[in-house]
Amino acid sequence: MTVAFHRLGVRRDGDEWIVGRVDSGDFVAVPEEGLLAIRLLQQGMGIEQVRVRLLEETGTDLDLDDFVADLSEAGLVAEVEGHPVPSPPQLRPTFPWLQPRHLRWALHPALHLALSVPIGAGIACLALRPAIFPSWETIFWSDHGTVVLLTWAALAWLTTGLHELTHLVTARAAGVPARMSLGTRLQFLVAQTDVSGIWLAPTRTRVTVYLSGIAVDLAICGMALTWAFIVGPNPLTSWITLIQALRLANQLLVFMRTDLYFLLQDVSGCRNLYGNGAAYVRGLLRGRRNTLAVLPPRERVSVRLYAMLQSVGTLACLAFAVLVTLPLVVTLIAHSVQDLLGAEEPWAMAEALVVLALVIIPDLLWARAWWRRHGRRVRQAVAAVGSALRARSEINDRYEMR
Known part of the structure; x- marks a missing residue:
C-alpha cells in the first residue's frame, strides 16, 4: 500500500x-x-x-x-x-496579493533596530517627565459622551488593525499564509491573526512574528509620549497612549492566547500549553492525575505551572465579567433606551442610538464569533440531551403500559 x-x-x-x-x-x-x-x-x-x-x-x-x-x-x-483522503482545506489568506518577496524587509534586523528608536525615546521622555502620561480625565475632551466614545472606538479599531496587519506582514514574509479574523478570548471580542504555519520557521522568525504587533504598539506609544514631551499633551496623543498602554497590559494575560502566550509557549518548549493546561485541570476535577503522562517529561512542569495560572486567571476574568462588565452593559443599554424614548431633540436621539450601537454591536460580533467556534459542540450537546430525554420518556411509557 x-x-x-x-x-x-x-x-x-x-x-x-x-x-x-x-x-x-x-x-x-x-x-x-x-x-x-x-x-x-x-x-x-x-x-x-x-x-x-x-x-x-x-x-x-x-x-x-x-x-x-x-x-x-x-x-x-x-x-x-x-x-x-479527506483533509482540512488550505488556509485562505487575508490579502493574498501580498507575496513573501514583497515583504522580506519586515524580517530584516535593521527594521527592528529602527523600531527601537521611538520606543527608547518614549521611555526616556516618560522617565524625564512622568506627568506626560495621561490620566483618565484627560480623554474626556468633549462635553458630548458620544463623541468621546466614537473617538475611542475609531482609534482602538484603527490601532488594532495595524497591530494585526503587522503580524500578517511578518508571517507572510516568512511564507506563511496568515489570515485575520474576529475571535473570542473568554468574554473579550478580539481581532486575531492565524499564523499557525510559523511552526516550521526558525526560532528568530517565530519570535519576530509573535512580538511584531507588540513592537509596533510600543513604537506608536513611544511616538505619542515623545510628541507630548516636546509639544505638550493633547487629546489625540493622550488617547493613543492610553489605548496602546491598555493593549500592552492585555498582552500580559497569558492565561489566554495573547501574543506573549505564544512566546511563553515557544520558550517553554511546549507545543500546546493552553490545551494541555486545560486538559490537566479537567483531569484533576474528574479525579484523574495521569493526564500528563503522554507528554515529554520536560513539558510536564511547565504545563502544571501554567494550569494554575490559567485556572486563576480564567476564574478572575469570568468573575469580572459577571460582577462588573455585565451590570455596566445592562445599565448603559437601559439608560440609552430611556434616553432614546424620552428624547425630544434629534441630537439627543442620535446620541442614544450611537451609545446603543457601540454597546450592542461588539456583543453581537462576540456572540457570532463564539458560536462559529463553539456552535457545533453546543448542537451536539443539545442533541445528546434530547436523545437521553427521549430514551427516558420511552422507558417511562413502557413502564406505564405494564
Whole structure:
C-alpha cells in the first residue's frame, strides 16, 4: 500500500521532529523513526517495505498502519493507494496579493533596530517627565459622551488593525499564509491573526512574528509620549497612549492566547500549553492525575505551572465579567433606551442610538464569533440531551403500559 502526502515541511524540536503543512497549519511531532518512515513513504515505497526497512536500520518495529492513520487524521496524507483522503482545506489568506518577496524587509534586523528608536525615546521622555502620561480625565475632551466614545472606538479599531496587519506582514514574509479574523478570548471580542504555519520557521522568525504587533504598539506609544514631551499633551496623543498602554497590559494575560502566550509557549518548549493546561485541570476535577503522562517529561512542569495560572486567571476574568462588565452593559443599554424614548431633540436621539450601537454591536460580533467556534459542540450537546430525554420518556411509557 502506497501513501502520498501533501507538501510537508520539517523542523527539529529537541529529540523529535515537527512535520506539517504550512498551507493549512496542521502539524504533528514525530520521533526520528517516524520522520524516516515519512521520507521512505514519500519515495514511493509501500507500507510493508518501509516497515522492513525501519526494522533493519533502526531496530524499531513501527505499526505503520496506525502511524499513517494518525497522519491522515492530522490532515497530512493526500492519497492512499491513489484514493484521495479527506483533509482540512488550505488556509485562505487575508490579502493574498501580498507575496513573501514583497515583504522580506519586515524580517530584516535593521527594521527592528529602527523600531527601537521611538520606543527608547518614549521611555526616556516618560522617565524625564512622568506627568506626560495621561490620566483618565484627560480623554474626556468633549462635553458630548458620544463623541468621546466614537473617538475611542475609531482609534482602538484603527490601532488594532495595524497591530494585526503587522503580524500578517511578518508571517507572510516568512511564507506563511496568515489570515485575520474576529475571535473570542473568554468574554473579550478580539481581532486575531492565524499564523499557525510559523511552526516550521526558525526560532528568530517565530519570535519576530509573535512580538511584531507588540513592537509596533510600543513604537506608536513611544511616538505619542515623545510628541507630548516636546509639544505638550493633547487629546489625540493622550488617547493613543492610553489605548496602546491598555493593549500592552492585555498582552500580559497569558492565561489566554495573547501574543506573549505564544512566546511563553515557544520558550517553554511546549507545543500546546493552553490545551494541555486545560486538559490537566479537567483531569484533576474528574479525579484523574495521569493526564500528563503522554507528554515529554520536560513539558510536564511547565504545563502544571501554567494550569494554575490559567485556572486563576480564567476564574478572575469570568468573575469580572459577571460582577462588573455585565451590570455596566445592562445599565448603559437601559439608560440609552430611556434616553432614546424620552428624547425630544434629534441630537439627543442620535446620541442614544450611537451609545446603543457601540454597546450592542461588539456583543453581537462576540456572540457570532463564539458560536462559529463553539456552535457545533453546543448542537451536539443539545442533541445528546434530547436523545437521553427521549430514551427516558420511552422507558417511562413502557413502564406505564405494564
